[in-house]
Amino acid sequence: MNQYVVLRVVTKLMIPVILLYGLYIQFHGEYSPGGGFQAGIIFAAGFVIYSLIYGLDKAQDAISPEVAHVFAALGVLLYIVIGIASFFLGGNFLEYKVLLPDDHAGETFGIIGIELGVGITVATVALTLFYSFAGRERD
């Protein structure tokens, strides 16, 4: 799609906004609608648009498939680590209020942490799916 100047320019302007909106939804999920799932998908959508316009190779230079695989596992791991951490700090599995001295702060910290884990997993999984479909030639 190299010949479509309008598409290229508009995409270049839009992608930072899309990524920023994804981050906003990620970290503002406690106050407004949103959370890890939606944020991850929106973040991945930014990269999908980029690779649709500029080509798959450019997008894979930004986030390579291997990095995406690793981060998908790291997101789930972050979630589980927070759960186990609260378990070892004297609470139940995923009982966040023991994480910090103040109950509310602990809950908020835990929720932000697991939402971040979910967000990372969803974004990289969506990218992985897109890569593995778009990267194949028709047999």
Next chain:
Amino acid sequence: MVAIAIVKIRDLFAVTMLTGIYSLLAASLFVVLDAVDVALTEAAVGAGIMIILMLGTLALTTSKEKVHRKPQNALALVVVFITGAALIYGTLDMPHFGDPEAPAHTHLSPHFTQESVDEIGIPNMVTSVLASYRGIDTLGEAVVIYAAAVGVLLVLGSGAVRRRRKEKTDSGEAQS
């Protein structure tokens, strides 16, 4: 109406587009029902990523559905009708839509709506229910998503991606 069209049309490209429209309609419906979180998910996943993935699949396969005449099986039809009738009969026992006396509205909902802000300390009830009260549920969802990625990689293989990067030759973009 869109759903009927999706079932009827044989051209899979049109079906993909109609699926996106259906998702968008569902998202607007959720907004009307004040479920903004769900609407956001539906719009992003259903109307956004899903369509891209379906188009990617169509680019790999073909966009025409194979027409096949299957023999009519009367017994199967009877079984389907009996099962459907049993399910519909089962819904008669459920509480009416919006019934204030329903168990869900007398026990859990008041607790979540009235005390979650004090208990958890964040204003968005949906997030506190999702991430705190039902944390293990959400953990399961995250694991399911990860398992989906692993499954797709096992079936499709990430080798194709890498091979393509190495060759980097002809034809440029493979996506539609």
